[in-house]
Amino acid sequence: MKEELKEENHSDIVNNIVVISDSEEEEEEDEIKPKKFGSRKRKLDSDSDDDYLPETPKKKIKKAEGKPKPEKKPKEKAAPKEKKPKTVKPKTERKKPVRKTKTKENVLQGSAGEGTSNVQLGNPIQIQDADRMEWNESEYVAQLQQVEVHIARNIIRLLDEDNTIPFIARYRKELTNDMSPEKLREVKAAYDMVKSVKQKAASVMKSIANLGKLTPYLERSIRCARTINELDHIYTPFKPGSKRTLAERARQLGLDDPANYILCGIKFVVLEQLLKPQTKGLDNLNDIELGLQHIIADVISKDRNVLDYLTRLKNNKSKSKKEKEGKKDGKKAEHAHKDKVDNESKFENYFKFSIPIKYIKPYQVLAVNRGENLKVLSVKLNVPDWVLHRLRDFCQRQWLSRGIHFPLRSRLVNSSIQDAYTRLIQPFLIRQIRSELTQKAEHAAIEVFATNLKKLLLSPPFRGKVVLGIDPGFRNGCKIGVSSPTGTVLCTDVIYPQFGKQIYPQSDSNALKLKDLLNRYNCEVIALGNGTACRETETYLNVKYTIVSEQGASIYSCSPIAQKEFPGVDPNNRVSLARRLQDPLGELVKVEPKHLGVGMYQHDVPEKQLSSSLDEIVTECVSFVGVDINIASDCLLRRVAGLNSARAEKLIEWRRTNGPFTNRQQLKKVKGIGAKTFEQCAGFVRVIPETAKTKSMSKPSGSSKSKKSKLTDESENPLDRTWIHPESYTVALRFIEKCDVSLEDLGTPQFIRKVENAVTRI
Known part of the structure; x- marks a missing residue:
């Protein structure tokens, strides 16, 4: 068996499907189990049926029995020197185990005990093992x-x-x-x-x-x-409106029980006894045998052990062979519709394209899938023949190694294995592999999108500076917008530079206008969009500038958020470009992440999954950076962990009505923010003293208890400036007391130095 498998070039399954385990090591494990099973049965009971023992263990047992020499017999007689009779009783008891009868009971109970209808979707002999596979x-x-x-x-x-x-x-x-x-x-x-x-x-x-x-x-x-594909494979015959399968038709003819007897080897089956000349499908022996084959093939294709064995063939990558011989067959994309010239030019790289599956890249999978959907490419996945040989060996050990043996059973089970593989298992395997490849490719595309988005959102800000934004263009000119250090619009204008001509700054009106704006507002840098006429405008400028991505800026300028933020202003993205340089995170969260153009094949991945993943990235970035609760915009607050658009609006409304927040505990007063929401968002919002107005502590006369509670609610807490969660304030205060420092000095160099010294002493 090992020599045959070596000649079958096992590298094909590595190249075509997925890396599998070393065939030699797996076969040794498969042979060891029946060897132990058969040898122990012969030692336990001399009357054991040969039908329950595989043929290979018999030969090995005979060889093992032939090796001992007769000279060792006196040694065995001399061995029982122990005078304890108790050691002899267990030996006699061990010779009378019920293992032989248990195996028979398993064969009989699995079919007759549970009913022959249970055989529809699996091997009834392994019912007890099926319970263990639940996860x-x-x-x-x-x-x-x-x-x-x-x-x-x-x-x-x-x-x-x-x-x-x-x-x-x-x-x-x-x-x-x-x-x-x-x-x-x-x-x-x-x-x-x-x-x-x-x-x-x-x-x-x-x-x-x-x-x-x-x-x-x-x-x-x-x-x-464990997968949706397996469930679909099981549920396909039961879908409403679907055609009856060949196995269902055979079962309706009453061939279910005979097929069960043949597969499990429960008793002899005579085909002549099943003849019914008046019934179509039972009027001749060939139709009866074909019906039995369809039922057995259906059972094999949906057996839990067979599906798990196929999964092991695909997923076990730890013992893969490295030999590569012959031509590698893999995923092939062939030219299909020649009349679609536009689409053909995009997929020329995939005409006659063939690659081993383990080497195919995620973007190649998505490209091939797109070409197939456009009917430009025809995709075929080749499975090597040795997979059938391995599966046949497994099924023979699964069913033919036990039960009653007769020629009809061996012939029918082997033909059913071939039929199950060709008609049911191989198409299911191909669908499963393609589905896994697509899922991995989509996951990789979303991961690339998320990684790029995170880097873009966490770009270093250019805060505290006046920035002039330029949206370049030819016909409509270059639109200019000046943004203050806090993001307020100071000025907007348009210039029409003459590209390609020699510039005279003293006489060029556009250059003079740009120079006047830079000097009037003390602009320190220019944010230049990377759209149309970017390079021409870049050569026109002779000042300090930086190029900013325009992706999503046009969509934002026409959005309701921009109209609410800049009422009465014509749609433009010049101010947004300047703000993207000043505060990338605060400005980019206003745009849907999918419009930022930082991924690949975003239209080929599930939109819901992509949006969910990107929203999580934005929430993660906003939360880890933190927001000032008193100046954060609605777009920024809704991205904080635990908050949404409705809660952000309620928070801003409370801030507008009651004034700035002085501590985190006041979040609980906002409608819609309960204990769970407060737990999720409290650690990611900051209360900065510079933006929080100090409220007067003088309150109307009342009970001392109420005065004390109001004082506590509105008092400032220096820990609210940190990322320490309120649930850990008690531990933090004990730590500060242990370090002998004052909470009022939090963040000062003196505080940090004392804490470091205290930690070194500990």
């Missing part, structure tokens, strides 16, 4: 993300409690083993996928139960499914 969310997420089970369990619990990623990453590090926000998002995505599989499984079971076709084994198979 829970935490273990599966831990397996997918390669994290400890208790860490995955903690993260799932935190997510179920409506905790946000920024809050978990900063304030629950002890529960996540200091996991980064990027890894937390991956775990969250895996958990969302697991929940969708669970919901899909519940929906499938409910639909099949309504049809009255839900059997115990079918329910176990659905509960054990």
